[in-house]
Amino acid sequence: MLLDIWYDRWLLDSPLIEVVPTNDPPHMLLVEFYGDGGWKVSQLKSWLPDPLVQQIQKVDLYPNQDHHMVWAVSPSGLFTTKSAWDLIRQKRIPSLLDDLLWSNVVPLKMSFLAWKVVRNLIPVETNLKKRGIPMASRCLCCLSHEETLGHLFVMGPVATEVWGIFQRRFGILEPQPFLVSGVFSLWFGSSPAIMRGHIRTIIPILIFWFIWKSRNRARFDGICLEACGVVSSIASFVEQLGLANKLSKRLFRGDYEDPWAQLGVCLARHIEVTVVSWKRPPQFYVKLNTDGSVTQNRAYRGGLLRDSDGRLLFAFHKEFGDIDVLGTESLALLHGLRLCTGLVTGSLLVEVESKSLVRLLQAGGVEVAVVQYIKEHKQSFCFIVGVPFACGKRSKLCGR
C-alpha cells in the first residue's frame, strides 16, 4: 500500500512512469487510490489510460495483511548471494574436461596446474617470449628444441616416455596424442567407469604436475630432467594418497587388477538424513503434495494425491527447461490442481514445499498462472495450503 504508483515497479515489469506518457507526475501512494470499497476507479482514470486501470482492478490488495519481500528465485523467499549469482551468470553446458579436472583426491594446486596447462597459461619459455621477455629458448629434456607447452608436456622425449609408461600400465593402446587436449580426451574417454577422482583422471594431472616440477628443478637447481624421476615421483605420490586414505576402492572401478588398486580403501559414504513425515488428511478430505526442484539448469516437478486412508489416487512427474525455483514450484502445483479438477469434488488439502509460494497464494495479488487458476476454480474445491512436515516441525496451515 505504501508503494509509489508512478515510480515503484508494482504492476508491470517497469514503473508506470516509463509506460504512461506524462510529465513529471507527483509522488502518490497506492493507498490514495484504494478505499474500503476497493480501487477508486474514477481517481485512477484521471491519471491512467483505461487498459491500465482495467488491469489494476484485477489486482487484489490486502491492506491488513503484513507485507513480505519475496525473493522469487529461492525456495525460502529469502535473498541469498548464491541465488543472485545463479540468476545473472551465463550458464553454459558444463565441460566434461573441466569437471573431471577437479576432485578432492589430489591437492587443489595440482588440478589448478592442469587447468592452466589446458589453457596454455604455463610460463614455458616460448610463452615468456610471447609476453616480451627476450631469451634464447632451449628445452631441458633434449636440449635441441624450443621449450613449448606441447614439447615439454606431451611430445618431447621425456613426456613421450612418461605417457607411454602409464598408457601401457593402464592398457591404453591408442597412439599417443600430440596435443594437451588430446591427452585428456584419451585418458578421460578410456574407460566407461570414469568419474570425478577416478585413477584415470588423476594420472594425467599428476603427470603434468611432476613434469613441471622436474622441469623447474632442472632449470633452477641443475637436476637432470628424466622420465624415470617423473615416474617414481608419481608412484610415491599415489602411495602417499593411499596411506592418507584419500583413495577409495570405487576410484579404481575397471582397474582393480592394477597394483595401486590395493591402496583403495572402502570409505563409508556420508549420507545426510532428513526426517520428513506425512500426515493423513481428515476423513472426506484428500491431500495433494507437490514439489519442484531445479538442478543444473533443469527443472523437475512431481506430486501425488492421497485420500484420508492414505490410498494413492494419482502421481505425476515431469521434466522441463530452465525455470527458477518458484516458477517450478508453481507449475508443479498448477499441474497437480489441473489433475484434481473433476476428480476431487470435496475438500482438498494442498501441501507445497515452498513458503514463498504459500505466501503468494495467500496474497493472491500476483498474476502467476497458478493463482489465476485457483481464482477461476475457487468454487470447485475447498482449498487449504500449507508446507509439509520437515524435521518434526510443522508450519501452520493457512485457510483460504
Ligand SMILES: [Zn+2]
Ligand atoms: Zn626437448
